[in-house]
Amino acid sequence: MTEFTPLQSLAGGLLIGFAAVALMATLGRIAGISGVVNGLLTLKLNQDWAWRAAFAAGMVLSPLVFLGLTGRLPEISVPSSPTLLIAGGFLIGAGVTFGSGCTSGHGVCGMSRLSIRSIVATLTFMATAGVTVFLIRHVIGG
């Protein structure tokens, strides 16, 4: 069980939205995390690499902001086995590369621009994630 946290989750969502808007206002870029990470996996260390590396570094260090604000680290609980994490991670990496985006790029940035590709992509990955969790928890695991 995890606790239902509508207000905290809403506050986090507002911050995510604010950051997405700020990235567009300053650098004119979509805040798609799979795109940022994919762009870091290169040996061409140019200007685009630099802003992506800075953005990712800010994200990696963000637990310190959380710690400063609340005096504790956020609760992170990883129910999946290492095998599921590795296999799942590989599918995530391949999927977001072929699908040109993930929850942030398609789900937030693209959907808010009413991009048809992003709306279809988001509905697709939400559906397959739901089916996967159902199969793992109630068919295979049950």
Add this chain to the structure above:
Amino acid sequence: MLRVLSAFAIGLVFGTGILVSGMGNPAKVLNFFDVAGTWDPSLAFVMGGALVVTAIGYRLVFRMHEPLFATGFSLPTRQDLDMKLLGGSAVFGIGWGMSGFCPGGLVPVLGIGLGIGLTGPLLTAAAIAAGMLAARWTSRLVSSGQPASA
């Protein structure tokens, strides 16, 4: 320098938002999808809040002639639906449902993983990088010999 500094600051805000929202906690993400079991609808509020702010904020930003520190907005323009988009998104969702991590949820948690020695996030990140490189090389193999696509 302004570009790098603002990207860093915005990354801090984005990551903090992820951690406050619960998107970085795989147990919470998996429970969001487990409608038939221990359902936790919290993450609908993350998506709702982020979408409202971004939809309104983007409209205001696009009234600007240019971004503050760049020449022009870099926006995807494609409108067509193809199998790469659908298949890739379907595969991403399967991986998300297996691990409970999406890329945006994982990156801030990497910091915690490095800090307190949580191996799960690090394993997942390495596997995501491997999947990205594998997809890139597959695309190159498939498209070699054919005219380059847009």
